Amino acid sequence: MKFDMTYRVSYGDTDQMGVVYYANYLELFERGRTEMLRSAGLTYRDFEAAGYLLPVHEAHCRYHKSARYDDLLTIRSSVREMRGVRFTIASEILRDGELLAEGYVTLACVDAVHRKLVKLPEMLTSRCRQFMTPEES
Amino acid sequence: MKFDMTYRVSYGDTDQMGVVYYANYLELFERGRTEMLRSAGLTYRDFEAAGYLLPVHEAHCRYHKSARYDDLLTIRSSVREMRGVRFTIASEILRDGELLAEGYVTLACVDAVHRKLVKLPEMLTSRCRQFMTPEES
Amino acid sequence: MKFDMTYRVSYGDTDQMGVVYYANYLELFERGRTEMLRSAGLTYRDFEAAGYLLPVHEAHCRYHKSARYDDLLTIRSSVREMRGVRFTIASEILRDGELLAEGYVTLACVDAVHRKLVKLPEMLTSRCRQFMTPEES
Amino acid sequence: MKFDMTYRVSYGDTDQMGVVYYANYLELFERGRTEMLRSAGLTYRDFEAAGYLLPVHEAHCRYHKSARYDDLLTIRSSVREMRGVRFTIASEILRDGELLAEGYVTLACVDAVHRKLVKLPEMLTSRCRQFMTPEES
Numbered sequence: 001m002k003f004d005m006t007y008r009v010s011y012g013d014t015d016q017m018g019v020v021y022y023a024n025y026l027e028l029f030e031r032g033r034t035e036m037l038r039s040a041g042l043t044y045r046d047f048e049a050a051g052y053l054l055p056v057h058e059a060h061c062r063y064h065k066s067a068r069y070d071d072l073l074t075i076r077s078s079v080r081e082m083r084g085v086r087f088t089i090a091s092e093i094l095r096d097g098e099l100l101a102e103g104y105v106t107l108a109c110v111d112a113v114h115r116k117l118v119k120l121p122e123m124l125t126s127r128c129r130q131f132m133t134p135e136e137s
Numbered sequence: 138m139k140f141d142m143t144y145r146v147s148y149g150d151t152d153q154m155g156v157v158y159y160a161n162y163l164e165l166f167e168r169g170r171t172e173m174l175r176s177a178g179l180t181y182r183d184f185e186a187a188g189y190l191l192p193v194h195e196a197h198c199r200y201h202k203s204a205r206y207d208d209l210l211t212i213r214s215s216v217r218e219m220r221g222v223r224f225t226i227a228s229e230i231l232r233d234g235e236l237l238a239e240g241y242v243t244l245a246c247v248d249a250v251h252r253k254l255v256k257l258p259e260m261l262t263s264r265c266r267q268f269m270t271p272e273e274s
Numbered sequence: 275m276k277f278d279m280t281y282r283v284s285y286g287d288t289d290q291m292g293v294v295y296y297a298n299y300l301e302l303f304e305r306g307r308t309e310m311l312r313s314a315g316l317t318y319r320d321f322e323a324a325g326y327l328l329p330v331h332e333a334h335c336r337y338h339k340s341a342r343y344d345d346l347l348t349i350r351s352s353v354r355e356m357r358g359v360r361f362t363i364a365s366e367i368l369r370d371g372e373l374l375a376e377g378y379v380t381l382a383c384v385d386a387v388h389r390k391l392v393k394l395p396e397m398l399t400s401r402c403r404q405f406m407t408p409e410e411s
Numbered sequence: 412m413k414f415d416m417t418y419r420v421s422y423g424d425t426d427q428m429g430v431v432y433y434a435n436y437l438e439l440f441e442r443g444r445t446e447m448l449r450s451a452g453l454t455y456r457d458f459e460a461a462g463y464l465l466p467v468h469e470a471h472c473r474y475h476k477s478a479r480y481d482d483l484l485t486i487r488s489s490v491r492e493m494r495g496v497r498f499t500i501a502s503e504i505l506r507d508g509e510l511l512a513e514g515y516v517t518l519a520c521v522d523a524v525h526r527k528l529v530k531l532p533e534m535l536t537s538r539c540r541q542f543m544t545p546e547e548s
Contacts, residue, residue: 010308011318012160012301014153016206021149022467022516023437027286030434034284034344044285045344056433060471069153070308070319105433147445148455149438159330159379160300164423167297171421171481181422182481193296197334207445207456242296286434288427290480295423343427 001130002078002092003036009071019066025101026059029091032075033105036089040127052121054107057086061103071095078133082125085109085117090133138267139215140173146208156203162238163196166228169212170242173226177264189258191244194223198240208232215270219262222246222254227270275404276352276366277310283345293340299375300333303365306349307379310363314401326395328381331360335377345369352407356399359383359391364407412541413489413503414447420482430477436512437470440502443486444516447500451538463532465518468497472514482506489544493536496520496528501544 007028015021034044047054067073076092086108093101111118144165152158171181184191204210213229223245230238248255281302289295308318321328341347350366360382367375385392418439426432445455458465478484487503497519504512522529 008305008309010301010305011152011154012158012304015148016151016153016155017148017464017466018153019466021438022470023149023434023441026434026437027284027432030286031282031284035282043344053428055428055430055477056474058471058473059433060469062469063467066466070317145442145446147438147442149441154327154329156329159333160297160304163297163300164295164421167423168419168421172419180481190291192291192293192340193337195334195336196296197332199332200330203329207454285426285428286432289422290425290427290429291422292427297423 002076002133003032003039003131004074004076005032005035007031007073007075009067009069009073011069014069019068022061022063025061025063025093025103026105028073028075028093029089029103029105032077032091033089036077036131037127040130042123042127047124048112050121050123051112052118053110053112053115055110056105057108058106059103061101063101065098065100067093067095067100073100077131079128079131080104080133082120082128082132085119087120087128139213139270140169140176140268141211141213142169142172144168144210144212146204146206146210148206151206156205159198159200162198162200162230162240163242165210165212165230166226166240166242169214169228170226173214173268174264177267179260179264184261185249187258187260188249189255190247190249190252192247193242194245195243196240198238200238202235202237204230204232204237210237214268216265216268217241217270219257219265219269222256224257224265276350276407277306277313277405279306279309279349281305281347281349283341283343283347285343288343293342296335296337299335299337299367299377300379302347302349302367303363303377303379306351306365307363310351310405311401314404316397316401321398322386324395324397325386326392327384327386327389329384330379331382332380333377335375337375339372339374341367341369341374347374351405353402353405354378354407356394356402356406359393361394361402413487413544414443414450414542415485415487416443416446418442418484418486420478420480420484422480425480430479433474436472436474436504436514437516439484439486439504440500440514440516443488443502444500447488447542448538451541453534453538458535459523461532461534462523463529464521464523464526466521467516468519469517470514472512474512476509476511478504478506478511484511488542490539490542491515491544493531493539493543496530498531498539
């Protein structure tokens with residue numbers, strides 16, 4: 001199952017090419033994965049309060065078409081992999097069903113105090129399993 | 138004495154009107170006051186390490202002309218007032234000597250642990266005095 | 275009548291003080307006034323397509339309490355004044371009914387081609403009248 | 412040859428984890444490639460004025476260590492590949508010689524009027540050749 005949310009492009013998201021600035025897609029990815037977790041009953045705020053942090057290990061984005069000011073975008077999120085200390089979220093940005101951009105972000109779980117890598121806790125994995133999708137070729 | 142630094146406008150700073158997005162001027166103001174403090178021998182990082190925070194209480198900006206992509210701007214900072222728990226930094230944004238925008242930010246000093254207002258510490262006021270300028274009418 | 279919309283604070287909105295970075299409130303103000311116009315049947319995109327731009331002339335914000343990561347904020351917008359070439363939008367940021375920040379933005383209407391000031395067009399003023407509120411003291 | 416520039420981390424660049432927000436590295440990459448071009452006598456502004464745009468086709472970043480507030484970073488840029496309509500810039504972010512993050516951005520050249528792909532113009536390739544570095548394994 002993939003998780004969808006909508007997002008309205010603001011003026012501040014655009015650049016002088018008249019499109020969403022390329023770095024801002026990564027912020028859209030973050031909004032998507034946060035809401036995906038929330039829909040499964042886990043806020044990232046609670047996750048941090050439980051003593052974990054999820055720094056980003058790797059990010060990738062491929063840009064197909066430009067998102068524009070005032071577009072109502074769909075941010076589609078799913079879990080590509082959970083293994084050991086890491087998990088990978090795949091994200092797609094769509095407008096009226098058309099794919100504008102896609103990518104993934106790999107996060108590593110660390111404990112908030114020592115900032116050491118720790119195994120993904122059950123409170124995360126149990127809730128994310130429903131969003132697992134095999135990587136598409 | 139006013140403190141000048143230069144800043145190059147990036148693509149990410151602009152919006153689709155082809156100019157620097159209006160909220161980003163406040164980030165330029167922040168860059169200016171940070172470097173002003175550093176030039177006086179105080180990094181804001183050290184200031185935080187000493188147990189203080191400077192949350193913003195009020196911000197104001199008046200926009201005269203637009204800054205554009207790739208402009209080499211001058212960020213000019215000075216201290217308008219220091220009194221009790223607050224101080225106010227005036228900022229001007231210039232391009233080739235022409236004033237593009239001007240404003241001020243009032244910061245309140247709080248201790249980092251209890252987040253209570255505290256009197257501006259000597260380590261700050263002694264270093265800022267050289268940048269005091271009377272408010273212009 | 276004032277116009278309310280909700281906004282979820284993202285991780286990217288915060289700074290290392292653990293609160294929404296002060297410049298980002300101006301982006302929230304922009305989201306609010308855009309949706310206020312949309313609710314009245316005018317998208318800012320259409321307004322630009324009709325040959326107008328609304329560069330910001332002045333912005334002001336007073337910060338009372340900090341908005342935090344994952345907060346569900348209310349952005350409340352109203353029209354304080356419309357006169358000649360300018361209009362002023364008042365904005366409030368609330369969390370659970372508590373006022374966190376408030377301010378205003380004055381926009382000037384220019385034609386997109388010559389970038390000269392022009393009188394606020396009827397397509398804008400007729401739709402904004404319902405959001406007029408007297409300035410509070 | 413690789414091109415180095417320095418960048419001071421601002422408060423606005425950080426997030427509540429106390430580090431530079433992950434999307435902002437892509438803005439650092441952009442600052443680096445812009446200054447690399449400028450050092451070779453070509454401003455991206457002039458490049459646009461000549462009728463070209465360079466939308467981003469793909470972006471990738473791997474994060475090793477966190478950049479923090481007030482860090483003085485080195486942004487190191489080089490050209491990994493120029494072929495047909497595309498070219499790829501490699502970027503590294505360092506602090507005191509230590510690699511914090513690295514990635515690449517692939518840009519596609521389009522003409523500004525029709526937004527169609529066009530071969531990389533000589534004005535770009537001739538200036539970028541000096542920054543060509545073979546991809547490291």
